Amino acid sequence: MRCKSIFDEFSRSRSGNVAMMFGLLVIPLLIGAGVGLDMARAAETRARLAEAADAGILAAARARLLDDTMTDTEAAALARRQFEANAHLRPDTVIDTFDFDYDEVAGKFTLAVTGTVQTTLLAVTGRKTMLLSINSEAKVAPPRVLEAVLVLDNTNSMSGAKIDALKDSATDLVDTIMADTDNTVKVGIVPFSTYVNVGMSRRNESWINVPADYSQTNYSCHNEYPDAVKSNCRTVSGTCNNDGVSYSCSWEECDWDYGEPVQVCGNSTSNYVWHGCVGSRNYPLNVKDQDFGATRVPGLLNVWCAAEVLPMTDNKTAVKNKISSLYVQGDTYIPTGLSWGLRLISSDAPFTEGTTYTDLEADAGVKAIILMTDGANTRSPNYPDHWGSNVSLANNLTSELCDEIKSKKIFIHTIAFEVTDSTIQNLLRNCASDPSDFYDAGNAAELAEAFNSIGDDLKRLALTK
Template identity: 30%
Template structure:
C-alpha cells in the first residue's frame, strides 16, 4: 500500500510529461495550420468576412486532419486589401492527467498574413511516382503519402477561389509519363492502332525421353533491388546435374493458348531525332506511344487548370505501381512534360506566352524526386531502358541521363521559367548536385531529408509563389 502511494508522484510526473509532449505537438500543428489558412486567404481576392470565415474553417479542418484536437474554431478578425488576421482555438483531450481530474487543455493560435498584388501564375508540379516512393519512414508513413499531403496543402494554399489567377498542371512521372488516352489522335503523337495476335496452331508430338534434373543448388533467402528498394527474394535452386531418361510415351505440345491483345494506355517515350527530346522547339516531331499487353505507365498528366477539386482528386489518385509493374526513375521524362505543360506550343498549348521577365504570367516548375536516375535513353525507339553491366558502364549511362535532365533545366531557365527542386530523402550526392544545379538558384533547392522537411519545403514554395508573407 505504501509502495503504491509512493509511486503516485512518479506516475503523475510521467503522465504530465507525456501529455505535455502531446500538448506542444498539437499546439505547433494548430499554429502551422492557422498560418497556412491565413496565407491561403491572403492569396485570394476575397474580402467578405463570412466567406473568408468559411474558407478559413475548411482549410483549418483539412490541415488539422489526424491531429488529436477537438472543438476546432477559427475566426477572421481582420480582412482588407492589405492583410488577413485569424485566430483559432481547440481543445486537446488529456490521457494520464485525467487521473488528476484534468480532462483537456485549451489551445490557441493567431496569424496575420500580408496580401500581394494579383498576377497570373502557371505552375507545373513534376512529381516522382516511382516504386521507391513506396518506402516508409520511421512513423510508417510512405513517401508517396507524404508527397500527396504536401501537394494537397500547396494546391489549397495557391488556389483559393473558382476564378483563381493561379493555374496548376500535374505531371506524375516514373520511367514514362501518361499523356492520357484522350490524346490518341493528336498530331504530336506517333502511336499505331491497337491490335491482337491470335494463338498459333497447337502442335503436339509424342515423346519417350525427358531431361531430368538430378541435383540442384540449395535455395536461400536473398534480396533484389527495384528502383533502389530492396525486396525479399529466393535465390539458388539452379540445376547442377541432369540427364536424359527414357519415360513412358507422352505428348509434348507447343503453340495454342489465347489471343494476345496490344493497346495504348497513354504511355509515351522521348522524341527520337537528335536533341528534340530536350526542349519544346519541335512541335511537329511526334512523341512515340507504345502498345502494350498491360499498362506500363502511371496516372495521366493534368493540364493547367484552376479547378482545385480536380487537382486534389488527381493528387489523391497518384499511384506507384499498376499490377506487377513497379516503375524505375527517368527524370528527363518528367522535366520535358513539365516544360510542355507550361509551353505555348504543342503538345499542350494551354500555357500563355512566355514573359521575358516572368512576371505575368509567372511560370514556375517544381521538380521533386526521391533518388537518382536509374534508366537510359534508347535513340532507336525513344524508350527508357535498363542500365547496362558492368557497374562502370551503368555509371556512365546514368551520367548521360543526368546531362539530359540538366539540358532540359537549362532550356526551361532560358525561357525564364522559375525552377524549384526538392530532393526527398535522397542520399546520392551526385543526384543532389544535379537537382541543385537544375534549380533557379541555391534558394530554390530543398534538401528534404524527412517527412516534416518535405512538408515545410512545399509550404515555403507556396508562400514564395503566393508572394504573401506572415507578419509578426
C-alpha cells in the same frame, strides 16, 4: 581662245562628278551604318542585362524573405552573382554601378544597374561608349498570374509510405497556392516514371503518332514440368534494389527436382495495345517544346506508365483528385517528366492552357515547375523507347532541360526525397533556379516542409517594372 576652249570643256565635263559625290557621301554613310549597328548592339546588350537583372533581384528577394538571418549585404551579393551568371558579359561591356535595396515598409525590392558598351564605327565621331541603364523591381505580393506544374516521381521506389507522404505534401501545396484569391492560379500535374502518360483520349491529336492496336497469333512449343518437387527450402536475407534504391529484403530458396519435361504445343495470341504512354523524339527535340507538327511524339504500344497528366487548370478539386489518384509504376527517367512539365506550362501545342510568356510578363506573373524525385536516373533513351541504362546520358539531358526551362524565365524548385546519392543531389541543386530553391528532404516531415516553403515562396513575390 585656246585657253577659253579648254576651260569650257572642263566646266561641261561630268565624268568625275559621281566619284566625287560618292567620296563626299561615303563618310556620313559609314557613320550612319555604324550608328545603326552600335544602336542595335546596345539594345541587344540592354535586353540581355535586363533579363539578368530580373533573375538577380528575384533570387535575392526570395532568399531574403525565406531566410530571416540574411543581411541586405548578403542579399545584394546574391543578386550580383545571379546577375553575372545570366548576363554573359562581353569584354566590350562594363558595369559601373549595381545598387540593390529592400524597403521593408513598402515591401519592395529594387535593383538599379548602370554601365557602358563600347562602340565600333561610331567611335570615329568621338563617341566611344553608349550608356546602359536598367531598373528592376520585385514586390512582396501575390503574383496576378501564377502557373505551376508539379513534376512528381511516381516510380516503384516511391511505393508505400513515400507515395502517401508525397500526396499529403503536394495537396498542402495546392491548398496554399490555390486558396481563395482574386488572382489567376493554375496548376498542372506530371506524374513520371520510365514514361509519361498523356492520356488515351489524345490518341488522334495532331502532335502525336500512335500505331494502331493489333493482335498477333503464333504457334509455339515449350516444356512443362508437372512432376517438379522442391525441398530444403530456406529463407535467405540480403540487399534488394528497387529502381536504384537499395533496401534489406529476404526471399525463399529451394532445391528442385524437375523430373521429366513434357512438351506442350499450341497457338498463343499477343495483344499490342496503347495505354497512353509516350516515348521521346530524337535529340535535340526531346529537350525542346517546338516543331510538333513536323516531328510528332511517338506513342508506344504495350508500355505501362504512371497516372495520366493533368493539364493546367484553376479547378482546385480536379488538381487534388489527380494527386490522390497517383500510383507507382516503372523506373526513373527524369527528363521525360521535365520535358512534359515544360510542355504543360507553355502556351503552345501540345498543351495550350498556359499564358504566353509575353502576356505573363505584362501581368507580372510567375511560371514555376516543382520537380520531386527520390532517386537517380536509372533509365536513358534508346529512341523512341526509354529502356537504355546510360545514366550519364540521362543526367546530361536532365541538365539540358533545366537550362532550357530556366531560359524561358520559368522558376524551378527541386526536391530530393530521401536521396543519399551526391551526384543526383548536385544535379537537382544545379537544376534549381537558385541553390536556395533546392530542398534535401530526408524524411516525410522534411518533404512536407519543403512543399510548404515552396508554396509560401510562390504566393508572395511578384516581379514588377
